[in-house]
Amino acid sequence: DGAPQKKVRIVLVGDSTEAADLLSRAAMASRSGGVADARILSDLAAAYLVRASRDNRADDVPRAIEAASEALEIDPSLPEAAFNKGLALEELRLDRRAEAAWLTATVIETENGWREEARRRLDAISRLPRVDHDAAERAVAEALGSTDQRRIDEAVRSNVTLARDLFDMKLLSDPARREAAQRLASAFARATGDAYQVRALASLSGPDRFATFA
Numbered sequence: 001d002g003a004p005q006k007k008v009r010i011v012l013v014g015d016s017t018e019a020a021d022l023l024s025r026a027a028m029a030s031r032s033g034g035v036a037d038a039r040i041l042s043d044l045a046a047a048y049l050v051r052a053s054r055d056n057r058a059d060d061v062p063r064a065i066e067a068a069s070e071a072l073e074i075d076p077s078l079p080e081a082a083f084n085k086g087l088a089l090e091e092l093r094l095d096r097r098a099e100a101a102w103l104t105a106t107v108i109e110t111e112n113g114w115r116e117e118a119r120r121r122l123d124a125i126s127r128l129p130r131v132d133h134d135a136a137e138r139a140v141a142e143a144l145g146s147t148d149q150r151r152i153d154e155a156v157r158s159n160v161t162l163a164r165d166l167f168d169m170k171l172l173s174d175p176a177r178r179e180a181a182q183r184l185a186s187a188f189a190r191a192t193g194d195a196y197q198v199r200a201l202a203s204l205s206g207p208d209r210f211a212t213f214a
Contacts, residue, residue, distance in 0.1 A: 017055070020047040027067070038075035041067045045084040052091070059200035062168050064088040072104075079109040086121060092168050093161045099125045136162045144180045149187070156187040163188055167197050172204075 023044040030037040045068035052060035068085035071078055082105040089098035102125060105118035136159045143155035156163045163184060171181035178201070185197035 017051060020044065020051050020060070023047050035074060036070065038071040038078050038081065041071035041074070042078055042081040042084055045071065045081065045088065049084060049087060049091075056196070057203075058168075058196040059172065059203050061088050061091045062172060065092075065169075077108050079105055079111075079114065082108060083114065083118065086118070090121070090125070092165055094165055094169065095125055095128050137166060140166055140184075144183055149183075152183055152187045153190060156184065157191045160188075160192060163191075164197075167200075172197075172200055 023040060026040050027036050027044050030040055045064040048060040048064035048067065051057050052064070065085060065088045068081045068088060071081035072085065075081070082101055086098050086101035086105055089095075089101055099122060102118050102122035106115055106122055109115040109118055140155045140159050140163055143152045146152065167181060167184050167188065171177050171184060174181075181197075181201060185195075185201055188197050189195040
């Protein structure tokens with residue numbers, strides 16, 4: 001069947017939105033047999049990463065992580081999925097999780113060039129300073145639980161990277177925490193001048209499972 005290869009070529013040379021839509025539908029169709037196709041999910045993760053870069057769709061990066069993670073659950077030996085997961089986690093500055101993904105890639109990758117690239121990325125990320133993410137996340141979460149906008153702004157300014165991680169990996173995908181997500185998005189935009197979180201919240205209206213985290 002040549003359909004998967006056709007979709008991969010669309011990812012590489014065609015419209016990024018068309019590629020993501022086609023691969024999302026292909027992933028859902030592959031579930032009709034009970035288990036999704038891991039390679040299609042990995043290609044979907046790549047398409048989300050391409051669209052995030054080309055179209056400034058920051059909300060696509062968590063989707064890439066979701067698709068790549070599912071691919072690895074189905075086929076833990078698929079190096080492309082580990083590579084895509086590592087790239088997406090790096091994009092969100094989730095360094096420790098990215099480190100684990102790159103370590104996996106170095107173990108399961110069979111092509112020398114790609115294995116060396118994974119090792120290079122693993123080495124670079126392992127040299128980054130470690131911070132107490134738990135304490136910082138608690139500080140931001142406690143601030144978000146208040147109605148004091150100045151306190152929220154200060155917590156976000158003091159923990160910009162963590163605030164981004166908290167939004168992308170926890171708040172964005174949880175409808176029950178949408179008010180907290182909106183408060184964080186506003187504070188993040190004021191602190192950094194980057195309104196991608198506000199745009200990401202506005203985009204969560206499509207029917208696609210991967211597009212809505214439903």
